Amino acid sequence: MSAPDETIALAARCTMATYERLPLVAERGEGAYIWDVGGKRYLDFTSGISVCNVGHRHPDVVAAIKGQLGKLIHSSNLIYNRPAAELAARLSEVSLGGKVFLCNSGAEANEGAIKLARKRAFMERGERSAQGSIVVCEGAFHGRTLGALSATPQVEKQRPFEPLVPGFAVAKRNDVESLRSLCDDATIAIMLEPVQGESGVNILSQEFIAEARLLADRHRATLIFDEVQCGLGRTGTLWAYQQTDVVPDLVTVAKSLAGGLPAGAVIARPELSGTLELGDHGSTFGGGALVAAAALAVLDAIDEEMLAQVDELGQMLGAGLTEIVEAGKAIEARGRGLIWALDLAGSTSAREVVRCALGEGILLSATSESTLRFLPPFVIGSEEVQSVLDFLKNNPIMD
Numbered sequence: 590m591s592a593p594d595e596t597i598a599l600a601a602r603c604t605m606a607t608y609e610r611l612p613l614v615a616e617r618g619e620g621a622y623i624w625d626v627g628g629k630r631y632l633d634f635t636s637g638i639s640v641c642n643v644g645h646r647h648p649d650v651v652a653a654i655k656g657q658l659g660k661l662i663h664s665s666n667l668i669y670n671r672p673a674a675e676l677a678a679r680l681s682e683v684s685l686g687g688k689v690f691l692c693n694s695g696a697e698a699n700e701g702a703i704k705l706a707r708k709r710a711f712m713e714r715g716e717r718s719a720q721g722s723i724v725v726c727e728g729a730f731h732g733r734t735l736g737a738l739s740a741t742p743q744v745e746k747q748r749p750f751e752p753l754v755p756g757f758a759v760a761k762r763n764d765v766e767s768l769r770s771l772c773d774d775a776t777i778a779i780m781l782e783p784v785q786g787e788s789g790v791n792i793l794s795q796e797f798i799a800e801a802r803l804l805a806d807r808h809r810a811t812l813i814f815d816e817v818q819c820g821l822g823r824t825g826t827l828w829a830y831q832q833t834d835v836v837p838d839l840v841t842v843a844k845s846l847a848g849g850l851p852a853g854a855v856i857a858r859p860e861l862s863g864t865l866e867l868g869d870h871g872s873t874f875g876g877g878a879l880v881a882a883a884a885l886a887v888l889d890a891i892d893e894e895m896l897a898q899v900d901e902l903g904q905m906l907g908a909g910l911t912e913i914v915e916a917g918k919a920i921e922a923r924g925r926g927l928i929w930a931l932d933l934a935g936s937t938s939a940r941e942v943v944r945c946a947l948g949e950g951i952l953l954s955a956t957s958e959s960t961l962r963f964l965p966p967f968v969i970g971s972e973e974v975q976s977v978l979d980f981l982k983n984n985p986i987m988d
């Protein structure tokens with residue numbers, strides 16, 4: 590075993606420095622906890638950024654992976670495999686009822702959705718008018734590949750990589766007028782995160798989401814919900830859209846889909862199931878047997894009981910964070926289920942709070958210099974929620 594400092598130095602020497610990392614070298618994970626190479630235990634209130642929703646190494650996910658590992662890891666999309674076929678069927682059944690494209694990440698799922706929306710416009714409107722716009726929302730995060738980055742209206746992320754993919758327009762968050770003013774018959778898609786994760790847990794209003802549905806219908810545009818972070822039980826229902834009156838045309842999913850293995854999917858309504866045709870799209874790793882077997886076990890694990898747990902503990906976490914706001918130690922708490930953010934007061938630095946929490950054995954994340962984000966795995970208990978609230982309430986870093 591090597592010292593953590595050696596690992597950090599090796600990574601710094603040989604890995605492109607694209608991430609701001611905490612000085613923790615993870616060695617083992619189980620349930621809601623991670624252990625470092627020195628054996629110190631950390632409560633993981635990030636779930637690996639909403640990837641380990643059912644906890645680290647959920648026993649059923651581990652068993653499914655081990656079982657599949659004894660048979661087949663990968664076989665290509667030149668032929669079929671049973672777990673991938675079942676995964677597509679299951680994803681369809683629990684959401685929009687149409688067909689599914691299996692891929693490997695959130696950005697890739699969003700690229701697939703954008704291509705599908707463009708292909709639909711191309712088929713319905715002819716070549717020229719398919720050049721129309723895709724309306725996205727202020728504060729959105731859809732990924733880092735060029736198409737997904739172009740859909741992510743954050744200047745500091747976009748600027749160095751121009752020219753971007755053209756055709757994206759940005760509506761002001763929860764501003765129905767703004768959304769309306771950007772949509773016309775040239776609009777081919779509206780793409781939204783029902784609950785924006787990376788911008789600090791900003792929940793889109795019912796009114797805004799309902800208007801998006803209305804406008805998409807009026808202009809025959811495709812309504813895409815990016816549920817990469819807020820889906821798969823994170824908000825207390827399997828999909829965030831189930832807490833709205835709206836059903837989208839496409840849902841994109843990734844992050845926790847395969848319990849820590851890379852997986853993503855585009856799920857369509859039946860009407861859009863045939864839009865992508867032979868040769869239109871592909872992904873070498875998409876629908877690999879090992880990943881699909883893991884994903885089936887994850888979907889099994891997120892049952893009614895687990896969703897009720899998300900709801901109940903989410904209310905406890907939300908109530909506790911609201912108390913911190915009422916005590917004047919923070920400005921606002923936002924969230925639902927087990928996705929929450931806390932805007933800190935005055936000069937308190939979210940990054941410093943994260944570092945301090947790490948010292949106390951709690952792994953948190955910050956979405957900006959002033960906002961903490963809470964994404965615990967669904968297998969935490971009330972003691973774990975309480976320990977994080979106690980840290981925030983009692984540690985002098987929050988004063």
Ligand SMILES: *Cc1c(COP(=O)(O)O)cnc(C)c1O
Pocket residue numbers: 693694695696697699730731732733782786787815816817818819843844
């Ligand atoms: C993380 C995230 C993505 C990008 O997913 P990757 O797997 O990193 O490509 C896209 N959309 C949302 C809402 C996300 O949270």
